[in-house]
Amino acid sequence: MTTRIREFLRNRTEDGPCLVVDLDVVRDNYNAFAKTLPDTRVFYAVKANPAPEVLALLAKLGSCFDTASVPEIEMVLAAGSPPDRISYGNTIKKERDIARAFALGVRLYAVDCKPEVEKVARAAPGSKVFCRILSDCVGAEWPLSRKFGCEPGMAVDVLEHALKLGLEPHGVSFHVGSQQRNQHAWDRALASAAAVFKECGERGMNLAMVNLGGGFPTKYLKNVPSVKTYGSAIFKALRKHFGNRIPETIIEPGRGMVGNAGTIEAEVVLVSKKSEEDDVRWVYLDIGKFGGLAETMDESIRYPVRTPRDGDAMAPCVLAGPTCDSMDVLYEKEPYMLPVSLEIGDKVLIEGTGAYTATYSSVAFNGFSPLKTYHI
Numbered sequence: 001m002t003t004r005i006r007e008f009l010r011n012r013t014e015d016g017p018c019l020v021v022d023l024d025v026v027r028d029n030y031n032a033f034a035k036t037l038p039d040t041r042v043f044y045a046v047k048a049n050p051a052p053e054v055l056a057l058l059a060k061l062g063s064c065f066d067t068a069s070v071p072e073i074e075m076v077l078a079a080g081s082p083p084d085r086i087s088y089g090n091t092i093k094k095e096r097d098i099a100r101a102f103a104l105g106v107r108l109y110a111v112d113c114k115p116e117v118e119k120v121a122r123a124a125p126g127s128k129v130f131c132r133i134l135s136d137c138v139g140a141e142w143p144l145s146r147k148f149g150c151e152p153g154m155a156v157d158v159l160e161h162a163l164k165l166g167l168e169p170h171g172v173s174f175h176v177g178s179q180q181r182n183q184h185a186w187d188r189a190l191a192s193a194a195a196v197f198k199e200c201g202e203r204g205m206n207l208a209m210v211n212l213g214g215g216f217p218t219k220y221l222k223n224v225p226s227v228k229t230y231g232s233a234i235f236k237a238l239r240k241h242f243g244n245r246i247p248e249t250i251i252e253p254g255r256g257m258v259g260n261a262g263t264i265e266a267e268v269v270l271v272s273k274k275s276e277e278d279d280v281r282w283v284y285l286d287i288g289k290f291g292g293l294a295e296t297m298d299e300s301i302r303y304p305v306r307t308p309r310d311g312d313a314m315a316p317c318v319l320a321g322p323t324c325d326s327m328d329v330l331y332e333k334e335p336y337m338l339p340v341s342l343e344i345g346d347k348v349l350i351e352g353t354g355a356y357t358a359t360y361s362s363v364a365f366n367g368f369s370p371l372k373t374y375h376i
Helices: 003-011 023-036 052-061 070-078 095-103 114-123 152-164 185-202 227-242 255-261 294-299
Strands: 018-021 040-045 064-067 086-088 108-111 128-132 140-142 168-173 178-180 209-211 248-251 262-272 281-285 314-320 329-339 347-351 372-375
Touching: 003 018, 003 262, 018 023, 023 040, 023 052, 023 227, 023 255, 052 064, 052 070, 064 070, 070 086, 070 095, 095 114, 108 114, 114 152, 128 152, 128 209, 152 168, 152 185, 168 185, 185 209, 185 227, 255 262, 281 329, 294 329
Parallel strands: 018 372, 040 064, 040 248, 064 086, 086 108, 108 128, 128 168, 168 209, 209 248, 281 314
Antiparallel strands: 018 262, 140 178, 262 281, 262 347, 314 329
């Protein structure tokens, strides 16, 4: 937690749980990505945190943007980015949304099957398309499923279909899984991408771009490699699989751009046990899965939780949210260590929460207000 966030929380009026994002940290993160991979364009993954303050800052710094919907495209344009810095990176798009994006000036689209190519050809004629291929996501704390992407062999047919329909087969994309702590994960994916490039070349298509996706982690309870470490590993993998003919590359950091910039302040609502003999307490907070901490699903993301009593003796507890839903439990399979002295009314700080929290927060489940957010 930064000094700026600490000062803000000290002076704010009590009004339930809130997320505070330090924009100076976002700026530093962007500069780190831009400096470490100078020949790679940065496309910020808007879904991670689409706050106008974040988008305006990144647009001013020269970032490009990976968007998942027309509203995200409109938010990026409103933040000052020109449309030629926007990618419509969702492989699942309504044709009328593609048409709207095209009317707004977007000319770069993700696909992973022939029917999606046909929609783009009808609604955004002449545009560039890149085909997403499947990745095994080994090493990721938040693995991505087979929902997006196709087998590399199929990608060649998809791109050839795009060419026949008047589109420009521009390249290949993949995603190695969110919160990817293995800097070598890109090696396997780039081997597949290079094979697609080679076969496309044999069919008369000269692809120009590899979208390296996201996956760059933020620090939670475990240390993660530096951005520089990732950049070095990725460059070595590019040289290994593409030789001296390295294509244009882009990256899509989301969590790595804003995750460590945010802290949530929450309050202990209740501390209890399920029986007198139970050694494990239940600690209920005024925020849970439905208030923005959805990534605790299956206990995949384990956030650092700081309390004012961290110097006291620690003991395991189940950490849960406030709603009347039995799924609103954050950590139970692997109990969380918290101070034995923790009491009702204590404030806790949940760190590393700048990404995928405010937008995961429900509108009014159980009547609770959406997570309040402040960008300073």
